[in-house]
Amino acid sequence: MRPAVGFTLQPSTEYLDLLEPIAAEHADVIEVAPETVWRFDRAGAWSGNAFFERIRAFGASHGKRFIAHGVGWSPGSAELSGSERERRWLDAIACTHDAFAFEWYTDHLGATVWNGEELLLPLPLPMTPAAVATVRERMARIAALGLDVGVENSVFYFRYGSVVDEADFVRAITVDGCVHLLLDLHNVFTTCVNAGVDPREYVERLPLERVIELHVSGGSDSDPVWLRSGKTRRLDSHDRGVPEPVWELLRIALPRCVKARAVVLERMEGTVSDADVGPLRDELVRVRAEIDAVTR
Numbered sequence: 001m002r003p004a005v006g007f008t009l010q011p012s013t014e015y016l017d018l019l020e021p022i023a024a025e026h027a028d029v030i031e032v033a034p035e036t037v038w039r040f041d042r043a044g045a046w047s048g049n050a051f052f053e054r055i056r057a058f059g060a061s062h063g064k065r066f067i068a069h070g071v072g073w074s075p076g077s078a079e080l081s082g083s084e085r086e087r088r089w090l091d092a093i094a095c096t097h098d099a100f101a102f103e104w105y106t107d108h109l110g111a112t113v114w115n116g117e118e119l120l121l122p123l124p125l126p127m128t129p130a131a132v133a134t135v136r137e138r139m140a141r142i143a144a145l146g147l148d149v150g151v152e153n154s155v156f157y158f159r160y161g162s163v164v165d166e167a168d169f170v171r172a173i174t175v176d177g178c179v180h181l182l183l184d185l186h187n188v189f190t191t192c193v194n195a196g197v198d199p200r201e202y203v204e205r206l207p208l209e210r211v212i213e214l215h216v217s218g219g220s221d222s223d224p225v226w227l228r229s230g231k232t233r234r235l236d237s238h239d240r241g242v243p244e245p246v247w248e249l250l251r252i253a254l255p256r257c258v259k260a261r262a263v264v265l266e267r268m269e270g271t272v273s274d275a276d277v278g279p280l281r282d283e284l285v286r287v288r289a290e291i292d293a294v295t296r
């Protein structure tokens, strides 16, 4: 199967006004974070927000397919199993799926709910059999909606254990193909730059045959004043162009991701201006060229 070219649409009027035209021309599939197009009222009742209808209508009028990339399901949060919050979230994903007909659903490997607190970014999980079981159990609840599911390798700025153990953790979660891997290559690059590990070796260790989707994006280095040491960290900020080492990782990984269904270019809202539209269009064209080079 030839992977599709994907682009993220973010819940921002400025972002959509600037980037819908290049998505219409150069993307086959549109990635949406379902919870960014919802609202819950004080009684907990769900509804779509203004971006729900805008993005759905964009897809309908341009013949685009949708894929879901959540951040709030929090696959690693055992405390959510059987909770009211889990039931509400599942109902909301089901309603969004009814409108968008998502082709598959992925979420970030980590925990965005911890001790009852809602966090914006995923925290790392202990790389234990219990965590593997939690992730698989919670992703199975989304799979029960009739969706293929996957988890994305996340970026962490601390972790329980070694970076080199992450491949085995991911392998255990994806062992039987019930949960796929979303391979984010800028996340790999960021993780490896910060840990002093060769990203090509890191990729080689991952179960590439279980990859359902790949992400490419860019990022920045942290401000030296953040740390007393003056050291910087690579950030998965999705605010710049895709760096050459990430394109190189795509050329290494894509031929071995034989079940990949899409390569998606990610960009964060609030990071684009008129001057970014042309470079982002060029990156979408380059994604297609990289896919063509593998599948020709």
Ligand SMILES: [Fe+2]
Pocket (backbone or CB within 6 Å): 152, 184, 215, 266
């Ligand atoms: Fe990603």
